[in-house]
Amino acid sequence: MSEWWTYRAEDFLLFSPRVYWRMFELHNATLWPLHVVTLATGLLIILLIAWRPETWARWIALILAILWxxxxWSFLWSRYATINWAAAYIAPGFFVEGALLLASSLLDxxxxxxxRPAGWIGYLILGFAIAGQPLLAPLQGRGWAASEVFGIAPDPMAIATLGVVLLARGRLLPWLLPIPVLWCLMSGMTLxxxxEPQAWAPYGAVALTAMAWIWTIIRQRGSLPAA
Amino acid sequence: MVGLGTWITFNVGNDPVLRDECADVMAAFFEAGGRMIDSSPMYGSSQPVVGYGLQKLGRPPALFSAEKVWTFSATAGSAQIEQSRRFWGVPKFDLVQVHNLLAWKPHLQMLFPMKSAGAVRYVGITTSEGRRHDLLEQIMRNEPVDFVQFSYNVVDREAEARLLPLAAERGIAVIVNRPFRQGELTQRLKNKPLPEWAAELGVSSWAQLMLKFILSHPAVTVAIPATTRVDHVRENLSAAAGTMPDPATRQRIAAHVQAL
Structure with a gap:
């Protein structure tokens, strides 16, 4: 692209806010009442992490893989891509994240x-994605019909995954982080x-994740015995 | 002449309510005497939404279809134009423009033979927001383009220096995009009163005054404001009728808006 420095973020926005939010209304209307199942699944993930963390880890990864x-497919590929051609190129990223979570499940x-202290931030982010994010639409006057729900819309999906990653340990974690982070940054930029003031939600989730991640690394290095 | 742009406003996806609203805008546009609708493969679902509106309106014969080719690939242009044509549901396009000068050499080399073969009536090239005017000027001098499209409005007047005089000299038709700076100017002026002398031009809104400023330039052929509202499309088209500002009044309009 020539003279790229002369372009503003607005130049890449292909749709109006009205079209964007109506897309969620139509998406919700199409999939209802699946929301009940996905929200219940989200709550179940929190409960399983809190009460049976050793037993259910691979099942949590499997559930997240299926939802990603x-x-x-249902949102980015089938719906968002109709107003934003870039979404057709982003959807495979969601499939890759699903495959990585599936690998995490299969490989335990x-x-x-x-x-870990980072775990409490993980609970906060996960809790927001499941219980807080759906409230943003009615709180901003768009009504419940335009709510973004975990397992249905991409923002709560990505934010919840950041929370889960902060609550977890394992060698695959660094692979699970980039796609939710990139999605949150892209979504925040779009909003x-x-x-839209709710851009703070994906941006805030990334900022908290980064802080908690760095905090964990510093604590781990601090607790290592001197060579 | 006032046309109809589709950037953002017609990108409504598969939303049936918003598709019908776009068709209503198109109906009002044709009823008011409008002809040119301009779109691009870059504009998301705008092309199929235009096609939906045309089908709903029974393919108005007044339509002047203006499309673009927008791909880095030198070889993918003709397939893209064919895909666009299917979206519109027209036998052929009146005008195909190279969008934002992207891969302009191979696309022009493809479009000129298409014009000779009767597959397209006119060939053009576009840019927006004042970018790459030097290259555009060079193309206007060296290539037999029929149309050129760029941004020009009451505050962005760089085109007056070279592009507009060159278009007049070479007989190239000029399409003006972003006449309201993508709504920024109408938003900025909406609470300001129109100057009293604007009544002499028969205008009742800032949008009409700004369109008259553009349309009264002798080199401008058509401006293509985009809108989602039926009342706005009627208001926009009425700007092409009635008294047009003379050069002194054009300067007065520009100075007044700049001072606000």
Whole structure:
């Protein structure tokens, strides 16, 4: 692209806020009452991490894998791509995240460690994605019909995964983080360009995740015995 | 002449309510005497939404279809134009433009033979927001383009220096995009009163005054404001009728808006 420095974020926004939010209304209307199932699944994930972290790790990864692939197909590929051609190129990223979570499940690559301080931030982010994000639409006057629900819409999906990653241990964690982070940054940029205050949600989730991640690394290095 | 742009406003996806609203805008556009609708493969679902509106309106014969080719690939242009044509549901396009000068050499080399073969009536090239005017000027001098499209409005007047005089000199038709800076100007002025002397031009809104400023430039052929509202499309088209500002009044309009 020539003279790329002359372009603003607004130049890449292909749709109006009205079209964007109506897309969620139509998506919700099409999939209702699946929301009840996905929200219950989200609550179940929190409960399983809190009460049976050793037993259910691979099942949590499997549930997330299925939901990432479902959201990638049903929302990005089938719906969002009709107003934003870039979404057709982003949807495969959701399928890759699903495949990585599936690999984590099959390889038993996750273990939940709720004692770490980062874990409490993980609970906060996960709780927001499941219980807080759906409230943003009615709180901002768009009504419940436009709510973004875990397992149905991409933002709560990505934010919840950041929370789960902070609650987990395992060698695959660094592979699970980039796609939810990139989605949150892209979504935050889209919302900010539309002048939507709720851009703080995906941006805030990334900022908290980064802080908790760095905090964990510093603590781990501090607890290592001197060579 | 006032046309109809589709950037953002017609990108409504598969939303049936918003598709019908776009068709209503198109109906009002044709009823008011409008002809040129301009779109691009870059504009998301705008092309199929235009096609939906045309089908619903029974393919108005007044339509002047203006499309673009927008791909980095030198070889994918003709397939893209064919895909666009299917979206519109027209036998052929009146005008195909190279969008934002992207891969302009191979696309022009493809479009000129298409024009000779009667597959397209006119060939054009576009840019927006004042970008790459030097290259555009070079193309206007060296290539037999029929149309050129760029941004020009009451505050963005760089085109007056070279592009507009060159278009007049070479007989190239000029399409003006972003006449309201993508709504920024109408938003900025909406609470300001129109100057009293604007009544002499028969205008009742800032949008009409700004369109008259553009349309009264002798080199401008058509401006293509985009809108989602039926009342706005009627208001926009009425700007092409009635008294047009003379050069002194054009300067007055520009100075007044700049001062606000």
């Amino acid at each position: 692939i479902f959201v990638g 690559g996750l273990a939940f460690d709720r004692r 900010a360009t539309m002048g």
